[in-house]
Amino acid sequence: xxxxxxxxxxxxxxxxxxxxxxxxxxxxxxxxxxxxxxxxxxxxxxxxxxxxxxxxxxxxxxxxxxxxxxxxxxxxxxxxxxxxxxxxxxxxxxxxxxxxxxxxxxxxxxxxxxxxxxxxxxxxxxxxxxxxxxxxxxxxxxxxxxxxxxxxxxxxxxxxxxxxxxxxxxxxxxxxxxxxxxxxxxxxxxxxxxxxxxxxxxxxxxxxxxxxxxxxxxxxxxxxxxxxxxxxxxxxxxxxxxxxxxxxxxxxxxxxxxxxxxx
Amino acid sequence: xxxxxxxxxxxxxxxxxxxxxxxxxxxxxxxxxxxxxxxxxxxxxxxxxxxxxxxxxxxxxxxxxxxxxxxxxxxxxxxxxxxxxxxxxxxxxxxxxxxxxxxxxxxxxxxxxxxxxxxxxxxxxxxxxxxxxxxxxxxxxxxxxxxxxxxxxxxxxxxxxxxxxxxxxxxxxxxxxxxxxxxxxxxxxxxxxxxxxxxxxxxxxxxxxxxxxxxxxxxxxxxxxxxxxxxxxxxxxxxxxxxxxxxxxx
Numbered sequence: 001x002x003x004x005x006x007x008x009x010x011x012x013x014x015x016x017x018x019x020x021x022x023x024x025x026x027x028x029x030x031x032x033x034x035x036x037x038x039x040x041x042x043x044x045x046x047x048x049x050x051x052x053x054x055x056x057x058x059x060x061x062x063x064x065x066x067x068x069x070x071x072x073x074x075x076x077x078x079x080x081x082x083x084x085x086x087x088x089x090x091x092x093x094x095x096x097x098x099x100x101x102x103x104x105x106x107x108x109x110x111x112x113x114x115x116x117x118x119x120x121x122x123x124x125x126x127x128x129x130x131x132x133x134x135x136x137x138x139x140x141x142x143x144x145x146x147x148x149x150x151x152x153x154x155x156x157x158x159x160x161x162x163x164x165x166x167x168x169x170x171x172x173x174x175x176x177x178x179x180x181x182x183x184x185x186x187x188x189x190x191x192x193x194x195x196x197x198x199x200x201x202x203x204x205x206x207x208x209x210x211x212x213x214x215x216x217x218x219x220x221x222x223x224x225x226x227x228x229x230x231x232x233x234x235x236x237x238x239x240x241x242x243x244x245x246x247x248x249x250x251x252x253x254x255x256x257x258x259x260x261x262x263x
Numbered sequence: 264x265x266x267x268x269x270x271x272x273x274x275x276x277x278x279x280x281x282x283x284x285x286x287x288x289x290x291x292x293x294x295x296x297x298x299x300x301x302x303x304x305x306x307x308x309x310x311x312x313x314x315x316x317x318x319x320x321x322x323x324x325x326x327x328x329x330x331x332x333x334x335x336x337x338x339x340x341x342x343x344x345x346x347x348x349x350x351x352x353x354x355x356x357x358x359x360x361x362x363x364x365x366x367x368x369x370x371x372x373x374x375x376x377x378x379x380x381x382x383x384x385x386x387x388x389x390x391x392x393x394x395x396x397x398x399x400x401x402x403x404x405x406x407x408x409x410x411x412x413x414x415x416x417x418x419x420x421x422x423x424x425x426x427x428x429x430x431x432x433x434x435x436x437x438x439x440x441x442x443x444x445x446x447x448x449x450x451x452x453x454x455x456x457x458x459x460x461x462x463x464x465x466x467x468x469x470x471x472x473x474x475x476x477x478x479x480x481x482x483x484x485x486x487x488x489x490x491x492x493x494x495x496x497x498x499x500x501x502x503x504x505x506x507x508x509x510x511x512x513x
Contacts, residue, residue, distance in 0.1 A: 163342050170320045170340035171411075173363045181359070185350045 082141035090149025141205025156190025270296040276327035287472040303458035306468030339413030345404035347392040354388040418450040460489035
């Protein structure tokens, strides 16, 4: 059994955790309440700031007209496509670059330029080449997520313990065996953290694409709202986006926890 | 009993090419390893000790000279750290070499299982390396090396990552297993005491380029395990000699 002091210590740890959680919730409640009160007493102009109750009303309205789920589904679906394709392409390209160090060295400056280039600048070209449709939104998100994935995953591949690589060589392993038995599994954590970044990158890309071309999606909702000066719609879009991105992030986080037990 | 040669190295020379120029790492290095013999190579750091092992297991090319394995003797390489893969169980780690060489038969797997059982890891075959102590991990690494049934073991500072006490215990452990399995060994170390306590013969190398400075036949009275050997009365004498040979300066 634990000593009394240790029990006190454990209780203190638990209490601290609860206090932090309560403070976090209070902060959100305080923010929403202040916003609502300021709006209620006309201390802020709700035409440009909206208010929590109006956001709620907008959500209910969207729900009743069945538009809410179309928009969310559209954005989430496109994000998942871009996320999955981006991850696969990114890992494949990183693998090719790890395999061929000549190619990796040649392409290094290009990767850096591509990574630092704001991909939104390519938007207009993509729309002209591919057309104002879903494909060009996904392509835009892909451009954003793929480069980051390549760089992060390749970094992980290159950080493989040189002593273990020596071990594989001494055992007579082929490059293929070294990759599948050592490099890929040992980069597991890097790949997962690349996925985490990739989720938010894909969402950014999709929303950006929706700003430019779409007829549906949360990005479109925000853009449309701003064009008709319906700030309720704009802020509702942002709130939905915040919720959607948090859920997606936690899904990857959960996946990481689930898979990383043996790593 | 006539000693049987298992490995001959003749006039080995190794030059590395770097941007700064050519580096002569090993020069004029010759020696024979006999079956069942335990040879230690000691020398100051950077003297080319590890280069010799890398050449023996084919990771580095020879610049000049020759290396001959007699009767198709094979080698197993044990590195500075246990280097177990944390995503593989102990058994799967030990089967790695067999998988790579594509010789993972039921018979070979049984051989590895028997090794694990014999050397006290039978209850841990399905554990992951992180759940094992440093000493057990080192033992698993040794079994991984033994799995491919090599005739010669190359030990590259095998205990340098361990703390002092563990190091003594593990070197004792590894020594006993190697002797039981009847392997020939070349061990590279910078630890003079470790070399005297384990080896039958010690080759002292000079500073770079590594050349043979002296060879000692280690004759300890009541030779037994490495820890016991440290108590032998000749121990200090050898230590002093080799210390002088290495000519350390701070």
